Amino acid sequence: MKAKKNILILISIFLFSFPLWSLESDKINTNSEDFETSNYEDEIYDPLESVNRIIFSFNNAADQIILEPISKGYRKLPSPIQTGIGNFLNNLKMPLVVINQLLQGQGGNAVETSGRFIINSTAGLLGLIDVAEKVGLEQKQEDFGQTLATWGVGDGFYIVLPIFGPSNVRDASGMILTSITDPINAYAVKEGEGWIIPVKTASNAINDRSKIIDEVNALRNNSLDYYAAVRSSYYQNRKAAILNNNDNTSMPLPLISIEFE
Amino acid sequence: MKLLFKIIFFIFLTSSQLYASEASKWLKTEIDFILEAYSNANISNEKRFLIIENTVNYNFAGKGIAKFISGKAWKHASKETKEKYIKFFKKHLALNVASIMQGYVNQEYNLIDSKYDSKNKVSLVDMIISTNSSNITITWRVKQSKERFYIIDLLVADISLVVTKRSEFNSMLKNVNYSLDIFSELLNKQNEESYKLLIN
Numbered sequence: 001m002k003a004k005k006n007i008l009i010l011i012s013i014f015l016f017s018f019p020l021w022s023l024e025s026d027k028i029n030t031n032s033e034d035f036e037t038s039n040y041e042d043e044i045y046d047p048l049e050s051v052n053r054i055i056f057s058f059n060n061a062a063d064q065i066i067l068e069p070i071s072k073g074y075r076k077l078p079s080p081i082q083t084g085i086g087n088f089l090n091n092l093k094m095p096l097v098v099i100n101q102l103l104q105g106q107g108g109n110a111v112e113t114s115g116r117f118i119i120n121s122t123a124g125l126l127g128l129i130d131v132a133e134k135v136g137l138e139q140k141q142e143d144f145g146q147t148l149a150t151w152g153v154g155d156g157f158y159i160v161l162p163i164f165g166p167s168n169v170r171d172a173s174g175m176i177l178t179s180i181t182d183p184i185n186a187y188a189v190k191e192g193e194g195w196i197i198p199v200k201t202a203s204n205a206i207n208d209r210s211k212i213i214d215e216v217n218a219l220r221n222n223s224l225d226y227y228a229a230v231r232s233s234y235y236q237n238r239k240a241a242i243l244n245n246n247d248n249t250s251m252p253l254p255l256i257s258i259e260f261e
Numbered sequence: 262m263k264l265l266f267k268i269i270f271f272i273f274l275t276s277s278q279l280y281a282s283e284a285s286k287w288l289k290t291e292i293d294f295i296l297e298a299y300s301n302a303n304i305s306n307e308k309r310f311l312i313i314e315n316t317v318n319y320n321f322a323g324k325g326i327a328k329f330i331s332g333k334a335w336k337h338a339s340k341e342t343k344e345k346y347i348k349f350f351k352k353h354l355a356l357n358v359a360s361i362m363q364g365y366v367n368q369e370y371n372l373i374d375s376k377y378d379s380k381n382k383v384s385l386v387d388m389i390i391s392t393n394s395s396n397i398t399i400t401w402r403v404k405q406s407k408e409r410f411y412i413i414d415l416l417v418a419d420i421s422l423v424v425t426k427r428s429e430f431n432s433m434l435k436n437v438n439y440s441l442d443i444f445s446e447l448l449n450k451q452n453e454e455s456y457k458l459l460i461n
Contacts, residue, residue, distance in 0.1 A: 043431070211392070211395045215361070215364070215397075215418070217364070218363075221459070222357045222455045223429055225429045225433050228428055228429040228433070232424060232425045232428035232429065236425070237420055240419035254329055254413070254414055254421070254423045256322055256414070257328065258322040258413065
C-alpha cells in the first residue's frame with residue numbers, strides 16, 4: 001500500500017514539473033535575421049549534452065557490438081518467422097495502445113485496436129498472424145509519451161538513456177508509466193515470472209532494430225556529428241507520431257530556393 | 262456562379278493531380294537509374310558511385326539545399342567559400358543518397374501515392390519499399406522550376422534528410438564559430454571517410 005502511494009507521489013511530481021521543463025525548452029529561439037531561408041528551429045534543448053554524448057557513445061558501441069549483429073542474424077531468419085515474431089510482439093502492446101487511445105479521446109481507434117487484439121489473439125493464434133489487417137483493421141501505435149503530448153505537455157529537455165537511447169523528459173516519463181501500467185508486465189510479476197519483462201524488452205529491441213539496419217548505417221557512415229543527427233531524427237520521428245501523420249503533407253517543409261540551380 | 266466555382270475547383274484538383282503524377286513518373290525513371298547502377302555487376306564501385314553522384318547532382322536542388330542547411334553561416338561567408346562549400350556539400354548529398362539507396366537494391370519498391378501541396382507548390386511522392394517482414398516509406402519532395410523537376414528533400418520514415426542535416430551541420434558549425442570555410446574542410450574530410458566506406 002505504502003509502495004503504491006510512493007509511486008503515485010513520484011508520478012505526480014513528474015507530471016507537475018512538466019510545465020517548468022517545458023518553459024525551459026521554450027527558451028530556445030531562432031533569430032529570423034540569421035538566415036533568410038527559413039524559420040526553422042535548429043536547436044533542441046539539450047542542457048545535459050556533455051553527459052548525453054558520453055552515454056550516446058556507450059550506447060553506440062553497445063549497438064555495434066551487440067544489438068546490430070544480433071539484429072542482422074535475426075534478419076536472416078525465414079521471413080514468416082520474423083513476421084510472426086513481429087506480429088506477436090506488436091499484439092502484446094495492444095492493451096496499452098487502447099488505453100492511450102482512450103486517454104487521447106480516440107474512441108473509434110480504441111474500438112478498432114481492441115478488435116485487432118481480440119481477433120489476432122484468437123483467430124491469429126495468440127497474435128502470430130495478423131488476421132485483423134486482412135479484414136481492414138489497421139495497426140496504430142500510441143504510447144504515454146504521445147498521450148502526454150496530446151494533453152499539452154512539452155518535450156522537456158533531451159536525454160539519452162543508457163541502453164534505451166534517445167528520449168526527452170516527457171517521453172522518458174511515458175516510458176516509466178508504460179512499464180508500470182503494462183498489463184503483461186503486471187501479470188508476469190504477479191505470477192512470479194518477472195524474467196518475461198527483460199526478454200520482451202530485448203525481443204522488441206531486436207525486432208525494431210532489424211527493420212532499420214540500412215537506415216542507421218547510412219546515417220552513421222555519413223554523419224559529421226552522429227549524435228546531433230540522431231537527436232534531430234528522434235525529434236522528427238516523435239513529432240510525426242504525435243501528429244499521427246498518415247501522409248507527410250503536414251510535416252514542416254524546408255523553404256528551399258531553387259531559383260539559382 | 263456556383264457552377265463556375267465548381268468548374269474552377271474541379272480544374273484545380275485535376276491539374277494538381279496531373280502535376281503530382283507527372284512528378285511521380287519522372288521520379289521513377291531517376292530511381293530506377295540509380296538502382297540499375299547498383300545491380301549492374303559489370304561496373305566498378307567507383308564508377309557506380311560516379312553514375313549515382315551525377316544523377317543526384319542533376320536531380321537534387323543541391324545549391325538551394327546547401328544554402329538552407331548552412332543556416333546562419335551562409336550570410337557572412339565569401340563567394341569563394343560558398344562555392345567550395347557547395348561543391349563539398351553536393352558530394353556529401355550524393356554519398357548520403359547512395360548510402361540510403363544501397364540498402365534497397367534487392368528489394369521491391371512501389372511509388373504508391375503522389376500528392377500536390379498547392380500552398381508550397383511541392384509534390385510529395387511516397388515510395389514503399391517492401392523488405393522481408395516490413396515496409397518502409399520514403400517520401401520524395403519534388404518542386405518544379407524552369408520547366409523541370411528538382412528533388413528538394415527526402416523523408417525516410419518521417420525523418421527529413423534536409424532537416425536532419427541542418428541540425429547536424431548547425432551543431433558542428435557552432436564549434437567553429439559559424440565559419441563556413443573551416444566547416445567545409447571538415448565536410449571534405451567526412452566525405453573522404455564516407456566514400457571509403459561506400460566503395461569498400
